[in-house]
Amino acid sequence: FKVSKVETTPFDGQKPGTSGLRKKVKVFKQPHYLHNFVQATFNALPADKVKGATIVVSGDGRYFSKDAIQIIIKMAAANGVRGVWVGQNGLLSTPAVSAVIRERVGADGSKSSGAFILTASHNPGGPNEDFGIKYNMENGGPAPEGITDKIYANTTTIKEYFIAEDLPDVDISTIGVTKFGGPEGEFDVDVFDSASDYVKLMKSIFDFESIQKLLASPKFTFCYDALHGVAGAYAKRIFVEELGAQESSLINCTPKEDFGGGHPDPNLTYAKELVARMGLSKDHPEDNPPEFGAAADGDADRNMILGKRFFVTPSDSVAIIAANAVQAIPYFSAGLKGVARSMPTSAALDVVAKHLNLKFFEVPTGWKFFGNLMDAGLCSVCGEESFGTGSDHIREKDGIWAVLAWLSILAFKNKDNLGGDKLVTVEDIVRQHWATFGRHYYTRYDYENVDTGAAKELIAHLVKLQSSLPDVNKIIKGIRSDVSDVVQADEFEYKDPVDGSISKHQGIRYLFADGSRLVFRLSGTGSEGATIRLYIEQYEKDSSKTGRDSQEALAPLVEVALKLSKMEEFTGRSAPTVIT
Ligand code: VG1
Ligand code: CO
Numbered sequence: 347f348k349v350s351k352v353e354t355t356p357f358d359g360q361k362p363g364t365s366g367l368r369k370k371v372k373v374f375k376q377p378h379y380l381h382n383f384v385q386a387t388f389n390a391l392p393a394d395k396v397k398g399a400t401i402v403v404s405g406d407g408r409y410f411s412k413d414a415i416q417i418i419i420k421m422a423a424a425n426g427v428r429g430v431w432v433g434q435n436g437l438l439s440t441p442a443v444s445a446v447i448r449e450r451v452g453a454d455g456s457k458s459s460g461a462f463i464l465t466a467s468h469n470p471g472g473p474n475e476d477f478g479i480k481y482n483m484e485n486g487g488p489a490p491e492g493i494t495d496k497i498y499a500n501t502t503t504i505k506e507y508f509i510a511e512d513l514p515d516v517d518i519s520t521i522g523v524t525k526f527g528g529p530e531g532e533f534d535v536d537v538f539d540s541a542s543d544y545v546k547l548m549k550s551i552f553d554f555e556s557i558q559k560l561l562a563s564p565k566f567t568f569c570y571d572a573l574h575g576v577a578g579a580y581a582k583r584i585f586v587e588e589l590g591a592q593e594s595s596l597i598n599c600t601p602k603e604d605f606g607g608g609h610p611d612p613n614l615t616y617a618k619e620l621v622a623r624m625g626l627s628k629d630h631p632e633d634n635p636p637e638f639g640a641a642a643d644g645d646a647d648r649n650m651i652l653g654k655r656f657f658v659t660p661s662d663s664v665a666i667i668a669a670n671a672v673q674a675i676p677y678f679s680a681g682l683k684g685v686a687r688s689m690p691t692s693a694a695l696d697v698v699a700k701h702l703n704l705k706f707f708e709v710p711t712g713w714k715f716f717g718n719l720m721d722a723g724l725c726s727v728c729g730e731e732s733f734g735t736g737s738d739h740i741r742e743k744d745g746i747w748a749v750l751a752w753l754s755i756l757a758f759k760n761k762d763n764l765g766g767d768k769l770v771t772v773e774d775i776v777r778q779h780w781a782t783f784g785r786h787y788y789t790r791y792d793y794e795n796v797d798t799g800a801a802k803e804l805i806a807h808l809v810k811l812q813s814s815l816p817d818v819n820k821i822i823k824g825i826r827s828d829v830s831d832v833v834q835a836d837e838f839e840y841k842d843p844v845d846g847s848i849s850k851h852q853g854i855r856y857l858f859a860d861g862s863r864l865v866f867r868l869s870g871t872g873s874e875g876a877t878i879r880l881y882i883e884q885y886e887k888d889s890s891k892t893g894r895d896s897q898e899a900l901a902p903l904v905e906v907a908l909k910l911s912k913m914e915e916f917t918g919r920s921a922p923t924v925i926t
Contacts, residue, residue: 347510347528349424354378360386360501362494364712364870366480368466371410373873374477378507384418384462385507386500387481388425390493395459395484397426397530402446404431404438404540405464406576406645408471409603411436414464414479416515423526423533424508431458432518433540437601439576439646440465441747442544444486444740450543452536453523459484465645468611469873472604476873487717487741491849540576541583544746551677551739552750553757554588560757561591563764567636568595570749571620573610574602577642580746589753595636597623605644612641612650612733612745613926614657625655638756638772642745647713648733649748653772659788659896661692661883664729666779667751669698671727674758675751677739678726686716686728689838689853690865690881692786695729701783710840710852711867717741718844731790731881733926777893785892786885787899791922792869793878793913801868801876804916808854808866809837811910818856818910825909826902830860838865856910861885864907878917880907897925 357376360367360383367383374380388396403418405411415436422430429452438446443461451457466478481489481497489497516524516535526533548554560566568591572578578599585591597619598606609616614626621627625635639652651658658666668685671678684705687695699706705724709715713734719725720738729735734743735751752772759770793801811818812835819831838852853867862884869877882903886892897904907913914920 347423347513347526347533349529350509350511351506352378352381352509353506354382354504356502356504357382361498362480365467365488366463366478368469368476368478368871368873370873371473371475371477374410374414380414380417380479381421381507381509382501382504383479383497384421386497386504387462388421389500390496391460398428399459400429400431400452400456401427402431402438402443402458402461403464404433404436404443404461406439407435407437407601407603408465408477408605408644409473409475410477411464412518414477415518418462419516419535420510420513421508423510423513423528426530427533429456429534429536431536431538432516434519434521434537435540436464436518437540437576437579439544439580439745441647441736441740441742441744442540442580443482444742445544445547447482447484447486448740449547463645466873467645467871468609468643468648469871470605470609471644472607475604482741485717485721485741488712488714490714490717491847541580544580545583545588547739548584548747548750549588551675551747552754553676556757556761557750557753558589559764560753560760561589563769565769566638569597569620569623569636569639570595570599571597571617571639571641572599572601572646573608573612573617573641573643574598574600574605575610575642575644575646576601577646577745580646584746610644612643612648613924615924615926617641617650620652624652626652626657637769638752640749640752643733646745647743649735649745650733651748651752651772653776656773656776658772658776659692659731660729660733660735661687661694661731661786661788662776662779663748664691664727664735665694665698665783666755666775667735667748668695668727669702669779669783670755670758671751674754677737682726683723683738684719684725686719686725688712688730689855690867690879691729691731692788692883693861693885694783694786697783707843710838710849712870713743715840715842718842722844724843731788780892781889784885784887786883787894787896788883789896789900789904790926791880791882792924792926793917793919794872794923795875796878796917796919798876800916800918801878804878804911804913805854805866805868807916808911812836812854812856821910822906825906829902829906830858830862832856833859862903864903864910866911880911882907
């Protein structure tokens with residue numbers, strides 16, 4: 347093939363957000379748009395991670411992925427990349443990409459140095475919906491801010507990109523290596539099985555035999571919903587083929603380019619079918635829901651864990667996994683190095699860390715901040731309130747890992763009990779956890795697609811307010827006299843303990859004397875307008891009071907948050923788009 351140099355001009359707005367660049371497909375389909383971003387990325391990486399290197403390109407299979415993969419292959423060839431690895435049909439979950447970067451060895455003994463992941467995660471897909479792209483580094487984790495800032499800077503000055511226009515499209519539906527000859531020698535495209543590296547890794551972490559026994563127990567029933575995302579490709583292999591679950595326990599497990607028209611976001615609003623099956627829908631009463639249910643997002647890095655008629659908040663989930671990991675999961679049997687959560691995630695994990703005397707870290711939203719801690723051996727288990735849970739087995743959050751972690755805990759708690767009358771349930775485990783550690787009542791309100799100017803004004807208002815505690819407390823007492831005092835308010839700033847880098851403006855926090863918190867921040871993953879996130883949390887230590895309805899328990903704080911922020915005044919919204 348030949349290398350063509352194509353002249354181009356910058357596009358506005360190619361700034362990677364919390365997790366890569368996410369835009370409407372129509373935006374990505376503009377001539378040169380994707381090309382500019384890919385070239386900006388190649389130019390931001392150290393030369394030896396491009397020239398002569400091997401990179402991975404795949405994603406959640408959403409609409410436009412197949413075209414994008416062919417473009418990136420041609421650009422990789424032209425930029426001197428030696429080999430491109432592609433999951434069959436272009437499918438690799440985000441955690442599987444991370445595993446492939448870290449574990450997979452090519453036929454010639456080489457490893458890969460990074461990956462383009464093609465996904466907009468939980469955002470809908472299809473011709474009128476979202477596409478996304480992000481770059482992961484050699485450790486398998488998202489590019490750190492130093493690199494994403496450079497990518498963005500490059501997109502603002504780009505003048506040309508390189509592409510092997512005459513390279514034929516590669517058949518990515520068939521496993522095998524295709525070799526090409528270019529000006530700098532051989533160039534290979536290796537299409538490989540999307541699941542096998544990941545399945546192997548999972549088998550090395552968990553005790554599959556004990557999970558098998560649990561799933562085989564007639565008293566244990568199971569349901570998994572991939573929301574038509576890429577998780578389906580792994581669910582069949584792991585839950586059915588490896589662990590013996592029934593095929594009928596999988597729903598929406600065939601990956602689709604448009605996620606069946608749905609919103610592939612595993613929460614109580616969007617995972618409707620699963621929520622109904624688990625007996626959690628008022629409109630669809632279910633006589634006999636399964637004991638355990640779980641769902642994933644489009645790229646399978648998120649998870650929602652449900653018990654029979656019971657919802658596990660993601661913040662509780664990571665705390666419970668951390669509390670039980672050493673006994674229930676072989677990978678952690680030597681102990682946890684430390685635990686970490688994102689700032690808006692509830693402090694349930696903090697309490698576990700204190701009890702177990704573990705190192706603890708609070709980082710900004712987004713998985714990239716956990717990677718440094720893990721690379722430095724400081725953190726084993728981490729999580730976010732946004733249905734993201736994971737560990738240092740890879741450098742991304744991992745939806746199927748979280749399900750296997752929960753199944754492991756259930757298998758452990760029931761190991762002498764599988765023949766008994768009643769299993770220890772998900773709900774039992776959570777209630778027991780609250781009884782021991784106290785409960786963090788938690789909810790998140792999302793206001794999606796708000797006018798960008800209005801959202802900025804609301805944040806500016808809160809930043810200003812935050813600077814005077816006496817003023818804040820006076821306003822709050824005027825709203826509700828029954829909430830405690832705000833003792834600290836700030837804009838969260840993070841100094842990475844490993845590399846010393848500083849991330850500012852990571853959300854506004856109001857911390858109350860009784861451990862309650864209100865957090866406000868703007869989303870960095872949307873593709874249109876602004877999304878305001880409001881996180882509300884209240885700690886209850888008294889075990890006789892941990893069984894209340896969460897929205898009811900949080901009602902006073904919700905009222906304070908909405909009035910303090912003047913939510914309706916700024917946004918015109920009387921209610922959030924989604925409550926999780
Ligand atoms: C959201 C979540 C954040 C998560 C990010 C990427 O970001 O809040 O916790 O890490 O999505 O997840 P934001 O900036 O919109 O709040 V995924 O599954 O979309 O890669
Ligand atoms: Co995701």
